[in-house]
Amino acid sequence: MNLINFTDKGLCCPQGDFYIDPWKPVDKAIITHAHSDHAYAGHKYYLCHHHTKPLLQLRLGDNNYESVEWGETITMNGVKVSLHPAGHIIGSSQIRVEYKGEVWVISGDYKTEDDGLSGKFEPIKCNTFITESTFGLPIYKWKPQQEIFENIINWISRNKENGKTSVLLAYSLGKAQRVLQHIKDTTQDIYVHGAIWNAHEALLNVGWNLPVVKRITPDTPKEALKGTVVIAPPSADSSPWMKKFHPYSVGVCSGWMQVRGNARRRNVDAGFALSDHADWEGLLQSIKATQAERVFVTHGFQSAFSRYLNEEGIAIAAEVKTEYGSEDEEAPKQEVDETKDEL
Numbered sequence: 063m064n065l066i067n068f069t070d071k072g073l074c075c076p077q078g079d080f081y082i083d084p085w086k087p088v089d090k091a092i093i094t095h096a097h098s099d100h101a102y103a104g105h106k107y108y109l110c111h112h113h114t115k116p117l118l119q120l121r122l123g124d125n126n127y128e129s130v131e132w133g134e135t136i137t138m139n140g141v142k143v144s145l146h147p148a149g150h151i152i153g154s155s156q157i158r159v160e161y162k163g164e165v166w167v168i169s170g171d172y173k174t175e176d177d178g179l180s181g182k183f184e185p186i187k188c189n190t191f192i193t194e195s196t197f198g199l200p201i202y203k204w205k206p207q208q209e210i211f212e213n214i215i216n217w218i219s220r221n222k223e224n225g226k227t228s229v230l231l232a233y234s235l236g237k238a239q240r241v242l243q244h245i246k247d248t249t250q251d252i253y254v255h256g257a258i259w260n261a262h263e264a265l266l267n268v269g270w271n272l273p274v275v276k277r278i279t280p281d282t283p284k285e286a287l288k289g290t291v292v293i294a295p296p297s298a299d300s301s302p303w304m305k306k307f308h309p310y311s312v313g314v315c316s317g318w319m320q321v322r323g324n325a326r327r328r329n330v331d332a333g334f335a336l337s338d339h340a341d342w343e344g345l346l347q348s349i350k351a352t353q354a355e356r357v358f359v360t361h362g363f364q365s366a367f368s369r370y371l372n373e374e375g376i377a378i379a380a381e382v383k384t385e386y387g388s389e390d391e392e393a394p395k396q397e398v399d400e401t402k403d404e405l
């Protein structure tokens with residue numbers, strides 16, 4: 063039996079009697095981050111990072127939560143468990159599991175570029191590494207975030223000059239906070255959708271210092287929105303909710319925008335390839351840095367990516383089927399192929 067097993071409930075550590083990001087109710091769950099496909103309801107006990115806790119409370123309500131600092135070790139039935147920054151969204155953590163000298167690391171979702179909010183991704187030496195592969199193809203190579211944010215800011219200025227509202231579509235957990243941090247000085251008021259507002263409030267309540275935003279409500283006067291910036295989750299796109307912003311321009315912030323034509327296919331005005339996941343190089347470098355002799359590849363391009371790792375002799379790699387990959391940027395079909403009907 064392995065230290066970590068792949069079961070129909072999720073990644074299981076039988077020795078420690080806990081699961082990592084299980085998708086069915088269990089007694090003890092260790093949660094990498096608060097995206098809904100990694101953090102399910104119904105567990106009797108949740109262990110997560112301090113910053114993840116308020117986000118779980120927001121999404122799942124009151125539960126038996128225990129939160130820890132990065133690097134803090136807790137022992138569960140002789141198994142040493144510690145959380146380490148994954149750089150994906152606020153609070154996102156890799157899980158290090160050690161028993162009798164053997165070390166496994168479960169990455170959760172991760173990115174290697176430091177976004178200033180999520181903690182800097184830290185490669186951890188291990189025998190076995192379980193990695194995501196959302197963008198595990200060589201075509202995915204991100205530009206430095208500074209460059210992308212400059213493009214976004216220029217786009218906002220152009221819209222303002224043309225009397226348009228800039229509607230930025232960004233996932234409410236992670237991407238929205240990251241974008242907001244960089245565009246906070248572009249207009250006097252920044253408006254947000256209710257889903258983003260809720261996450262914002264949850265973080266403010268536990269002491270995060272975030273830019274001031276206004277919530278869009280049915281009472282928000284149309285005139286007040288002219289030339290401003292609105293941040294909304296992708297689901298708001300093509301909904302009647304958007305009508306209020308006319309005239310406006312829509313920009314999508316997603317790694318899928320790296321592929322030429324995706325912005326056009328989605329019928330949006332601008333695509334910014336800003337991702338909260340590692341790109342191809344980021345994945346490879348991170349895997350090499352762990353010095354793992356064995357790698358399991360979860361959600362994303364897992365078969366292509368694990369084949370590459372094997373062929374290059376980087377590690378013995380195998381793909382694993384999980385239920386992850388329906389949240390944030392992990393659903394390319396929906397995100398990329400979806401054609402908008404009408405506004």
Ligand SMILES: [Zn+2]
Pocket residue numbers: 095097150171389390
């Ligand atoms: Zn995620």
Ligand SMILES: [Zn+2]
Pocket residue numbers: 099100170171194361386387392
């Ligand atoms: Zn994921």
